[in-house]
Amino acid sequence: MQKIELLAPAGNLEKAKTAIRYGADAVYIGGKQFSLRSRASNFSLADIQELTDFAHRHGSKVHVTVNILPHNEDLEGLKEYLLALEEAQIDAIIVASPYLMKLAKSLPVSYQVHVSTQHSSTNSASVRFWQKEGMDRVVLGRECTLEEIEAIAQHSTLPLEVFIHGGMCIAYSGRCVLSNHLTMRDANRGGCAQSCRWKYHLMDQEQEVSDPDDLFSMSSKDLQAIPYVQKLIELGIASLKIEGRMKSAYYLATVVSSYRRLIDTIYEKGSVSAEEMKAIEKEIRKAENRQTGPGFLNGIPDDSVQLYRDHDEIVTQEYVADVIGYDPITKTAKLLVRNYFQPHSVLEIFGPKIISTPVKIEEVFDEEETLLEVCNKPMEIVYTKWDGPIEIGAMVRKIKE
Amino acid sequence: MLIATIQNLENLAAFKKSGGDGVLVALEPFSIRNESVIEKEQLIEWKDQCRALDLRLFVNMMRMIHEEDLDALAHFLRYLKEIDIDGIYYADEGVYELAREIGIEDRLIYQPETLVTSWADVQFYKQLGIQSICLAHELSLEEIEEIAQKEQDIEILIDGYFSILYSRRHLIKNYMHHLEKKTDQKRFDLIENTREERLPVLEEESGTFVFSPRPIQSYNQIQDLQKAGVHRFRIDSIFSTDAETIEKVQIYKKLLDGERIEANLESQIGSDRWYHEQTVRKKGDKACKK
Numbered sequence: 001m002q003k004i005e006l007l008a009p010a011g012n013l014e015k016a017k018t019a020i021r022y023g024a025d026a027v028y029i030g031g032k033q034f035s036l037r038s039r040a041s042n043f044s045l046a047d048i049q050e051l052t053d054f055a056h057r058h059g060s061k062v063h064v065t066v067n068i069l070p071h072n073e074d075l076e077g078l079k080e081y082l083l084a085l086e087e088a089q090i091d092a093i094i095v096a097s098p099y100l101m102k103l104a105k106s107l108p109v110s111y112q113v114h115v116s117t118q119h120s121s122t123n124s125a126s127v128r129f130w131q132k133e134g135m136d137r138v139v140l141g142r143e144c145t146l147e148e149i150e151a152i153a154q155h156s157t158l159p160l161e162v163f164i165h166g167g168m169c170i171a172y173s174g175r176c177v178l179s180n181h182l183t184m185r186d187a188n189r190g191g192c193a194q195s196c197r198w199k200y201h202l203m204d205q206e207q208e209v210s211d212p213d214d215l216f217s218m219s220s221k222d223l224q225a226i227p228y229v230q231k232l233i234e235l236g237i238a239s240l241k242i243e244g245r246m247k248s249a250y251y252l253a254t255v256v257s258s259y260r261r262l263i264d265t266i267y268e269k270g271s272v273s274a275e276e277m278k279a280i281e282k283e284i285r286k287a288e289n290r291q292t293g294p295g296f297l298n299g300i301p302d303d304s305v306q307l308y309r310d311h312d313e314i315v316t317q318e319y320v321a322d323v324i325g326y327d328p329i330t331k332t333a334k335l336l337v338r339n340y341f342q343p344h345s346v347l348e349i350f351g352p353k354i355i356s357t358p359v360k361i362e363e364v365f366d367e368e369e370t371l372l373e374v375c376n377k378p379m380e381i382v383y384t385k386w387d388g389p390i391e392i393g394a395m396v397r398k399i400k401e
Numbered sequence: 402m403l404i405a406t407i408q409n410l411e412n413l414a415a416f417k418k419s420g421g422d423g424v425l426v427a428l429e430p431f432s433i434r435n436e437s438v439i440e441k442e443q444l445i446e447w448k449d450q451c452r453a454l455d456l457r458l459f460v461n462m463m464r465m466i467h468e469e470d471l472d473a474l475a476h477f478l479r480y481l482k483e484i485d486i487d488g489i490y491y492a493d494e495g496v497y498e499l500a501r502e503i504g505i506e507d508r509l510i511y512q513p514e515t516l517v518t519s520w521a522d523v524q525f526y527k528q529l530g531i532q533s534i535c536l537a538h539e540l541s542l543e544e545i546e547e548i549a550q551k552e553q554d555i556e557i558l559i560d561g562y563f564s565i566l567y568s569r570r571h572l573i574k575n576y577m578h579h580l581e582k583k584t585d586q587k588r589f590d591l592i593e594n595t596r597e598e599r600l601p602v603l604e605e606e607s608g609t610f611v612f613s614p615r616p617i618q619s620y621n622q623i624q625d626l627q628k629a630g631v632h633r634f635r636i637d638s639i640f641s642t643d644a645e646t647i648e649k650v651q652i653y654k655k656l657l658d659g660e661r662i663e664a665n666l667e668s669q670i671g672s673d674r675w676y677h678e679q680t681v682r683k684k685g686d687k688a689c690k691k
Contacts, residue, residue, distance in 0.1 A: 069516055069517075069537075070518065071518045071544060072519050075521055097521075097522055098525040099522045099524065122466065123467055123470070123495040124468060125471055125495035125499050126466070126493060129498040130494070141465075143467075144468075175492075176565065177515050177539055177565045177566070178566050178611060180565070180680045181600075181613060182593060184680050185680065188516075198593055198594065200591040200593050200594065201594065202602075204586065210576075210580075214579075214580065216591065300569060300571070303579040306579065
């Protein structure tokens with residue numbers, strides 16, 4: 001059986017390359033047109049070509065989201081765009097509009113067509129429908145419980161993709177236009193303002209039911225599916241998907257490498273120990289900016305999977321530097337500063353081939369060999385002795401108490 | 402054709418007299434927004450009455466389907482075939498797939514609220530052999546007219562509150578639990594913290610629904626829609642009585658027959674703003690008002 005695919009999001013070329021280096025089997029990106037998440041810095045066709053070259057050299061794939069629900073005015077240029085994506089040698093498109101799916105299938109293109117989660121496919125009859133329409137894969141709705149995913153997988157022969165990490169829509173994806181009504185921004189054409197996460201008064205006619213200090217909200221905790229990955233592998237799911245085309249390279253590196261380690265361990269050893277699972281969950285938490293939960297995997301969410309208070313959002317400031325060079329003779333690391341850190345402290349390195357390891361650093365020098373008291377200038381290049389594992393492309397973070 | 406929900410069997414004759422052509426009923430477990438439901442055993446009686454009055458009977462089956470529902474769904478669809486139902490509103494491809502296997506796809510009306518926004522997607526659903534396709538409610542009059550000129554089998558919601566969010570989560574129950582409060586009530590309003598308008602919200606077993614801040618109203622547009630080639634119009638009667646529905650049907654019927662209405666209709670709570678607005682793709686783009 002083919003090894004399960006780890007599919008990561010990427011908002012730009014640098015992030016896509018990071019995700020691939022840190023272990024993504026495939027990345028999904030948005031083009032400049034016809035894609036949701038219009039605020040993610042989307043890819044030009046030249047960027048897409050550069051990425052497919054890079055990805056294919058690394059044995060990875062590139063999926064492109066063409067997932068808007070087009071209005072009449074959006075239909076122009078679609079055919080040309082789909083053909084241009086073939087030129088750019090992409091591996092799949094992720095599509096919400098059935099017209100667009102069928103259009104792609106009618107063209108001389110070799111890439112696959114995947115049915116977007118915007119369609120909220122939550123049963124095997126829907127999957128069968130898309131299979132008969134000639135589609136290659138269905139991304140299941142995030143509303144499926146693990147039990148339901150199991151039953152769908154048992155009754156389906158079409159490859160299935162399942163979300164395992166990241167932001168959750170509060171509604172069935174695609175079936176929410178709250179943003180349109182509150183902000184005029186079209187949720188299904190890339191403008192979603194995430195109005196569900198705002199605060200609302202809950203009223204019973206003229207009587208307020210909500211607590212004014214703890215207002216009603218429709219904000220969900222993010223999904224974190226580490227405990228469910230083994231089962232999903234056993235079910236023969238084709239692809240495990242991480243959400244978040246707006247997230248940082250640091251977030252991606254942390255999340256992708258964690259799931260990579262988890263999946264590889266399961267394939268190598270047949271299972272993963274509770275201790276190892278705990279370590280991976282701890283690792284992933286270092287990049288989270290929102291609390292996480294099991295989504296629907298453990299059943300229909302109760303209030304413990306919802307967010308009601310502002311301070312539920314966590315600010316992460318742990319990521320401090322990138323490793324951009326290393327001299328093995330002098331054992332000196334060349335670092336690119338990202339956030340404030342102090343010399344003479346214990347930092348933690350992790351990389352495509354390095355599992356998080358604490359490393360004690362001493363003096364830090366800038367490019368003029370001046371001794372630094374603090375490293376607080378983002379994008380400054382600094383040098384320090386490095387007594388621990390290291391590789392170019394690794395990232396360095398502070399150790400939180 | 403004018404379609405609306407009628408809650409009480411006794412009002413069917415009045416509905417017919419006012420100009421109604423089709424009645425839409427909800428019955429669990431595959432209906433949503435069940436403000437008024439009928440029992441499965443009553444359906445045959447409704448069907449008989451409708452037949453006697455020359456009305457068509459439609460069923461709301463717009464719930465999102467989960468794997469454990471499939472057997473019951475197939476069973477229910479076979480029952481609807483047996484009683485020769487005139488139409489079935491659905492939102493999930495799984496309903497279509499099972500209906501096709503039973504051979505009643507021609508009864509289906511696709512009503513996913515938000516998903517159909519172009520003539521090209523209407524074409525896709527039409528070639529599936531279904532009866533009609535409901536457009537997203539956020540389309541402008543111009544967009545609807547353009548679609549109607551190309552495609553005949555569309556249906557437009559002309560009156561009533563419409564769903565703008567459908568969640569599988571029990572959002573009210575969860576919040577009340579969070580506050581350690583209890584309620585059996587299902588219907589509330591939401592007011593965003595920095596805004597004034599109220600969004601009705603309804604929770605039921607299948608999940609939570611948020612509605613448009615105001616009901617749509619099309620007294621000033623229905624004749625244009627008719628001219629553009631739209632033949633199916635639906636009134637969503639949620640949160641209103643049969644008497645109110647029948648009164649509205651009467652007005653729309655007159656308008657469809659080309660009559661001029663002298664009464665001032667502007668004082669109603671309904672709004673036609675969606676016909677004139679175009680949503681934008683991202684922050685910073687300018688929303689245009691026509």
